[in-house]
Amino acid sequence: MKTRTLKKDKVNIITLGCSKNMVDSEVLSGQLIANDINVVHESEKRDHNIVVVNTCGFIDKAKEESINTILEQVDLKQRGKLDKVFVTGCLSERYRGDLEKEIEGVDAWFGTMELPLILKRFDADYKAELVGERLLSTPSHYAYLKISEGCNRTCSFCAIPLMRGQHVSKPIEALVAEAEKLVKSGVKEIMLIAQELTYYGLDLYKQRRLPELLHALADVKGLEWIRLHYAYPTKFPMEILEVMKQRDNICNYLDMPLQHIADPMLKAMKRQITRKEILDLVTSIREQVPGIALRTTLIAGFPGETLEDVEDVKRFLEEVRFDRVGVFTYSHEEGTSAYDLVDDIPAEEKERRAQDIMETQQEISLEKNQEMVGKVFKVIIDKKEAGRYLGRTEFDSVEVDNEVIINTDRKLKPGDFVQVKITRAFDYDLEGELV
Structure with a gap:
């Protein structure tokens, strides 16, 4: 790409949102470098002339951060500090038409699956042979490994399928090759991520194949830790736990977002599971893998949530004592089935409920940490x-x-x-x- 500066282009990629977005940015970086284009991640040196903003559109706060970042970069361009501003990612995928009308100065907007189109803007070719080649934006000793894209679940609050499409698994062989490349570059730990980890393989192999993938990755020499993120609790494939017990380099750790505990909320959220089934699942997981660390995330302030529902969540946390918990406030997302419900809880009350839940977990976390002293x-x-x-x-x-x-x-x-x-x-x- 020729610019008025006559200098060689240098691209700064700004990534917002989740680790899945981070992997997308790393893949884009690898492709640009292979095309002899200089790339940096979130550089503060201001020695670049092109910016790519990889946006998040998941919840209101993330959208606001993405829009503010775009406006900041457009302002730099208007002041002559940048030549080009490109926008990609989930927010752009979902609201491209509206954003194009409202924000002037962006040179091009791209969706979540338009990497080849982004590369064309740099007169660069998509190189299929580079699958797995990435410029890590994380420290060199750990990396995220995205095993699939999209999601087939129909949770009423979630807009991910609108932005990322249906579930598409990556082949086991490709993921093993990517893991081997990461290890050769110095990576010791990989975090497996997906919109829905336990669904892995159903589209490609007509059966859940996460256990086979885990065995294959555990065989990669030099890979010390493998960590599992974002496992869906409904129809949880218990065979995963057998692999976890058999392979020393699979961490005794599971991130399993539950979103809520109260049965009325689970039903309204279309989670396809009940409070009792969650309790039975957690009990079974702990029986099969003693000492496993369980992380979950919860949503506060979903439409129709009562104070008794919040108390139910707190009682459940005290009973089950998760090792790690994160709480988000509900975001009313157009295009989701929950958007038809009345968003009847004020933002301040949502925050208060989230804080109330976290205070319960804070005590549990301290007690669990105290149990580790001396070990x-x-x-x-x-x-x-x-x-x-x-x-x-x-x-x-x-x-x-x-x-x-x-x-x-x-x-x-x-x-x-x-x-x-x-x-x-x-x-x-x-x-x-x-x-």
Whole structure:
């Protein structure tokens, strides 16, 4: 692409939203680099002349952040600081027509599955042989591995199928090849992600094949940790747990978003599961994999939610004692079946309910962390900050879970595995010393 600067183009990619978006940005980066185009991720140096904003359109806060970021980049362009601004991702996929009318100055808008069209804007070719080649935006010792795209579920609150389409699994062979490339580049831990992890394989192989995929990935030499994110609870494939027990490099960790506990809300959300079935599932998982860390996410303020429903959630958390919990407030999304319901809970009340639930979990988290004091755990080092090292146990994923604070004079580097004895516990973090 020729620009008025006559300098070689340098592209800055800004990624908003989830880890699945991050992988898309990394793949775009790999393609641009293969076409001899300079790329950086979220650079603050301002030495680039083109920006690609990879947007999120999942909930109101994410949309607002995406729009503000687009406007900031357009302003830089209008002030002569940039030559081009491109927008891609979920927000662009969903609202492209409206955004084109309302925001001037964007050079082109792209959907979630239009990578070849983006590359054309750079006079670049899509290189099929680069499947699995990415410029990581994460630290070099961990990466996300997206095993499928889209979702076939019909949860009433969720707009993901509108933005990402139907479920499409990647072949096992392709995922293993991608994992091998990641390990060769220095990756020690991969987080498996998808809109719906447990559905994997149904489209390609006419049966759920996540257990087979896990075995194949566990065979990749040098891959120390494999972590599972976003497992749907309905018709949960229990064979996954057998693999987890058999393979040492699959973390005893499962991220399983439940969204709610109260039966009226589960029905309204079209979750295809009941409170009792959730309790039975959690009990079975813990029986099969003793010591497993269970993470879940919940929604507060869904239309029609009562204070008794909120109390039910809190009682369930106290009974089940999840290791990790995140709470989001309900976002009224047009195009979803819940949009036909009256969004009858004020935003302030949604926030209050979310905070109320998190305060219950905060006490549980502190108690669980206190139980770890005096015990020794394998910890991966993520970074050094303020003179101390920060790492994680196998029971904690990146950014969303606990960190282990380590004070030591030993020289450690990101990706190192060390044995740490826990000496102090906080609400959401641990402190320890090297063994």
